[in-house]
Amino acid sequence: MPEINTKHMEKNMTPEESLKVIESMIGQAKRSFSSMSFYFLLWGVLLICAMITTYVLRDEPRSVSQGAVWAVAGILGGVVSSVHGIREGKRNRVSNPMDRVIGWLWSAFVITMVITIIVSVGHHRDPGPMITLITGFATFLTGQILRFRPLIIGGILFWAIGAAMHFTHDVLITSVLYCCAMLFGYIVPGLMLKHQENVLRTT
């Protein structure tokens, strides 16, 4: 990144210098992004824990134990995400279009997920496979917006595993598939994104 001396603001610039200023400043602005990795890591860990707990409690009466596990995970994740988001928002000195689009994308995801859960439970169907498919949709798009390949691959993985979950009713297979989706779709890309965010912030 070329260093731009903006202290001598009335200096007569050549077109090359003007272009250099523009490129440099747009590069600077690109580094002003919100941290997304936190959410992928939080939800990845939380949902794997919920899946394992659900598997362990599989012989308990379904309506009470399983629903409660997912409700607790959802509420806990929602509260922690909201608190983190509000804190980040207060710290941020800039609002950029990429953060705004990703924010709306995940808000739409949450609304779709809640409707899917209500409709599926109403029809006594497992909402897991459908939620995994729409998670793929949101993860894939986030990866494309951020131009971050691990999330794009994670999104594709969610789609593949969501589709596979539609063809099996075996609890162990479904649980393992879901945990794999979370591990390779959220946690691994989340760790890689965290590393990239740290590198970008310190360069």
Add this chain to the structure above:
Amino acid sequence: MSFAPLDPVLHSQLRLAVMSLLMAVDEGDFTFLLERTGATRGNLSVQITKLKEAGYITVKKTFKENYPNTLCRTTPKGVKAFEEYVRSIKGYLGK
């Protein structure tokens, strides 16, 4: 071959830097512009006022955690002027 004259409001290093930053974001505050441009407070303040007077940006004074916070964003007129400026310098550079 004749070239269009460059917009004098934008053809200044700091004002161009501020506009370039604001073009890449929805909205940026004074501290963000200060950190990214490396300018002095006084100089930045003067150039922001010039951009505001030209109608290229809007400046909103708010409070953030009890401290004054100045938010800047580009106007449609500013976006058009910036795009025109970029087209002009590309013309000069033969791009």
